Amino acid sequence: MEELKISARSKKMIQPAIVKYNGLIREIEKTGKKVYFLNLGQPDIATPPAFMEAVRQIDDDVLMYVDPKGIIPLRQSIVGYFKNYDLDYDIDEILVTMGGSEAIWYTFLTLCDEGDEIICPDPVYSIYREVAKATGVKLVPVETYAEEGFELPAKEVIEKCITDKTRAFILNTPGNPTGRVYTKREMDDISQLALQYDLFIISDEVYRDFIYDGEEFLSFAAREDVAEKVILVESASKRFSACGARVGFLATKNKEVYEGLLKMAQTRLSISYVDQVGAVELFKLEQDYLRAQLDEYENRRDTICEELRKIDGVVLETPKGAFHLLVKLPIDDAEDFIQFMLNDFTLDGETVLVTPGADFYFNEELSKNMVRISYVLKQEDLKRAAFLLRKGLEAYKSK
C-alpha cells in the first residue's frame, strides 16, 4: 500500500513565529506567570462600540450568504473612508475579504502562476512568505538595512531582481515589521519600474492611519501613472482595533484584475454577514477617532523607543509609522533568548515576549540578533515590558 501523502507545499510552510508561541504561552500562563505580549500586532484598545451596537441591531431570521464582493453598505462606507484620503474608488472596485490576510492570498493567486515571481523588501511581513509557498509564487527579496532605516536601494539595484517571471512588487507602507514609510523617491522608482516592465504593485496599506511626526502619507493608490497596476490590500483590524472582526478588502481600478480576484472570492461564496454589518460603522467613524488612535500610538512609540534606548547594546531607529519596530539586541541568537524569556526568566512573576527577527528576514545573517517589538500596549505596560527585557538580557548574559 502506498503511504498517504500530503502536498510538498504544505510541508514547506512553517508556523510563523507570530502564532507559534501560542501553545507555550497558554501553558506558561497556567502557572500564573504574567506575559507582556509585544509579539503580536494585536492592539489592546477597545473596539469602537459602534461595531457591537450595529451587530445587536441585526434582526434577520436567517443568516444568509451575502454578495461575495461584500455587502453594499460596507463597500459604500469604505468608499467614504477613502475620500478622507482623497482616494477615489467606486463600490465595484472594492472587494471585501476575510481580513487583509485573505486579500493577500487572492492577489497572489490572481496575478501569478506557479513559478512566477514577486519582488519584496527583505525584511518582509512574514505571512507573505507563507502565502507565497502555498501558492507556488517565488518571492524575490531586495535587501534593506536597519542602519539605513530600511530604505529601498537605488532603482538600478531593484531592477536587477526583475526577470521574465516577475509579475509584481509587494510593498507594505507604513511597514510591518520595520515601521518604514516609503518616500516619494522610493515610490517613484517602483512606479517607473512597474511601468517600464509592466508589473503590478501590491500595496499593503493596512497601517495607513498610523504615520507619525506629522509626515505626509503617500499612497500608491493616489498615483495616476500606475492607477491600472495598483492593488491595495486593506484591513479593519489595526486602524479600528478590530482584529477579530476579520474584515479586510482589496481595491483596484484594473477591471481584469478585479474579475480575477472576484473569481477567487466566489469560491468561498461570502464572508461573515455579521462582521460586515459591524464594520460598516467602523469605516464611517469620524476622522477624530483615527486622530486619537494616532496620538495614542505616537506616544507609545516614543515611550518604547525611549525605554529601549536605556538598555546597553540595543540598537534601533525610531520608526515613522505602523506599530512595530525591529531592534538589534546585544545577543547572538534571538530565538534562544526568546525561549529563555518564556521558560527560564521571571521577575516578580512576570516576563515579556517579542518576535524573533528571523520570522521576517530572508537573510539569516542579518536577523540573528534582531527582534520585532509591537508597541500595542499602554505606556505603563510598555515601560514595564522594556524593564523586563533589560533585566532579562542581564540574566541571559550572566547565565
Ligand SMILES: Cc1ncc(COP(=O)(O)O)c(C=O)c1O
Ligand atoms: C502588513 C500586514 N498586512 C496584512 C495583515 C493582515 O491583517 P488582517 O488579516 O487581520 O486584516 C497584517 C496583520 O498583522 C499586517 O501586518
